[in-house]
Amino acid sequence: MVIGIIGAGASGMMAALAASLYPETQVILFERQARVGRKLQATGNGRCNLTNIHADNSGYHGEDAAFSQFALEQFDVKTTMEFFRRLGLLTVTEPSGKVYPYSDHANSVVDILRLALKKENITLYTGFEVEKVQKSGSGFAVFGADQQIACDKLIVACGGLAGTKLGGSMSGYKILSKFGHKVTKLRPSLVQLKCSWGGVVGLKGVRTRCNVKILRDNALFAESTGELQFTDYGLSGPVIFEVSRDVCYGSGAWIAQLDLLPDFTRDELLQQLYNRQKANISGEELLTGILHNQLGRTLVKAAGISLNADTSALTQAQLQGVVNAVKAFEIVLTEPMGMDNAQVTAGGALTKDFCPETMESKLVPGLYACGEVLDIDGDCGGYNLQWAWSSGYLAGSSAGKECV
Numbered sequence: 496m497v498i499g500i501i502g503a504g505a506s507g508m509m510a511a512l513a514a515s516l517y518p519e520t521q522v523i524l525f526e527r528q529a530r531v532g533r534k535l536q537a538t539g540n541g542r543c544n545l546t547n548i549h550a551d552n553s554g555y556h557g558e559d560a561a562f563s564q565f566a567l568e569q570f571d572v573k574t575t576m577e578f579f580r581r582l583g584l585l586t587v588t589e590p591s592g593k594v595y596p597y598s599d600h601a602n603s604v605v606d607i608l609r610l611a612l613k614k615e616n617i618t619l620y621t622g623f624e625v626e627k628v629q630k631s632g633s634g635f636a637v638f639g640a641d642q643q644i645a646c647d648k649l650i651v652a653c654g655g656l657a658g659t660k661l662g663g664s665m666s667g668y669k670i671l672s673k674f675g676h677k678v679t680k681l682r683p684s685l686v687q688l689k690c691s692w693g694g695v696v697g698l699k700g701v702r703t704r705c706n707v708k709i710l711r712d713n714a715l716f717a718e719s720t721g722e723l724q725f726t727d728y729g730l731s732g733p734v735i736f737e738v739s740r741d742v743c744y745g746s747g748a749w750i751a752q753l754d755l756l757p758d759f760t761r762d763e764l765l766q767q768l769y770n771r772q773k774a775n776i777s778g779e780e781l782l783t784g785i786l787h788n789q790l791g792r793t794l795v796k797a798a799g800i801s802l803n804a805d806t807s808a809l810t811q812a813q814l815q816g817v818v819n820a821v822k823a824f825e826i827v828l829t830e831p832m833g834m835d836n837a838q839v840t841a842g843g844a845l846t847k848d849f850c851p852e853t854m855e856s857k858l859v860p861g862l863y864a865c866g867e868v869l870d871i872d873g874d875c876g877g878y879n880l881q882w883a884w885s886s887g888y889l890a891g892s893s894a895g896k897e898c899v
């Protein structure tokens with residue numbers, strides 16, 4: 496029995512390894528790029544945050560997020576880590592729960608999978624773009640530019656549209672649509688946010704710990720604490736990725752309210768400013784030693800205080816204004832960056848047409864899908880790769896079992 500798998504990314508490679516455990520199967524893995532795991536190599540800033548020990552169903556989204564539960568329980572985080580350990584990958588778990596390869600290089604994850612794929616019953620075609628798939632008897636005909644290959648079962652593991660420069664495309668959605676599967680609206684998620692405040696230009700590159708509240712028409716929409724990075728167009732960094740899902744969609748005024756000193760209370764900051772006032776310093780230095788200098792100066796100016804001001808003359812109301820700028824700085828958001836920059840696609844092939852226990856299509860027997868092409872996306876911090884591993888393993892082993 497031949498199992499064809501379209502896409503040698505995270506979920507496709509995992510599906511191939513799972514299917515190959517059934518010795519009667521012959522697995523054919525099609526990858527249109529020159530090598531496997533191109534996107535995987537770029538994950539986690541080149542470090543690959545391959546899972547998160549806290550990952551469970553609550554960190555996933557989609558029209559029916561509960562769909563992900565079975566796969567995530569069947570091939571859970573512990574099983575995933577054991578699986579990689581058996582392949583030879585050493586990992587390290589950070590206090591936050593994020594898991595990285597011990598080498599700190601995403602290449603280690605790609606290479607350990609690439610080596611594991613070298614099995615008698617797995618054939619890998621790189622540089623093979625699947626252009627068309629047709630039903631052929633009880634199986635499928637897979638068409639490349641100049642080749643046609645027959646498969647008994649087919650797994651679509653083409654990934655999503657996010658990260659277009661790394662291989663994100665519409666391909667998987669198109670293949671599934673041809674078989675009657677519906678695809679939701681696609682949106683970028685885990686993505687930077689653009690803003691209308693010109694002040695960010697001067698802060699480009701500044702990183703700081705921050706609590707971010709996303710307000711929509713003054714109501715709290717999302718909140719997170721972590722590292723913020725200013726860019727010349729807006730806001731980036733893990734804390735922004737975490738709150739970015741669905742921001743700036745639909746009507747309403749979207750505001751990011753930044754607490755740039757989240758580990759200190761307003762009173763503690765005010766007391767600090769009183770102390771600084773006694774030190775005979777200018778406005779420019781009022782927040783020196785408290786925040787990044789550039790950020791401090793920007794906030795002092797935003798509070799209406801001249802950088803040349805004699806701080807000993809500042810009133811309590813003026814100091815409160817500085818506290819407010821530091822603890823509740825408001826920036827108007829305009830739109831998320833596009834799919835090129837997004838780490839994951841929110842939306843995808845509707846999961847109601849797939850069986851959660853096998854990942855098999857309910858519309859076309861023998862057709863399976865896994866990974867980001869489905870309407871499941873996870874939180875920041877290893878959740879999306881865990882979904883790729885779990886759903887890939889389930890799709891591969893279900894298709895393999897069918898072949899026995």
Ligand SMILES: Cc1cc2nc3c(=O)[nH]c(=O)nc-3n(C[C@H](O)[C@H](O)[C@H](O)COP(=O)(O)OP(=O)(O)OC[C@H]3O[C@@H](n4cnc5c(N)ncnc54)[C@H](O)[C@@H]3O)c2cc1C
Nearest residue numbers: 502504505506527538539544625654658866867877879880
């Ligand atoms: C910059 C960046 C950083 C990220 N960092 C993290 C992180 O640290 N942790 C985390 O959990 N998630 C991270 N993600 C998300 C994660 O990488 C994806 O969710 C995950 O790779 C999805 O796996 P997949 O197998 O569904 O798709 P992919 O890994 O994208 O693989 C799909 C493969 O299919 C191939 N393909 C597509 N169409 C065809 C076709 N027609 N014929 C042949 N081949 C085809 C593609 O070339 C690709 O290799 C990051 C994403 C990006 C873009």
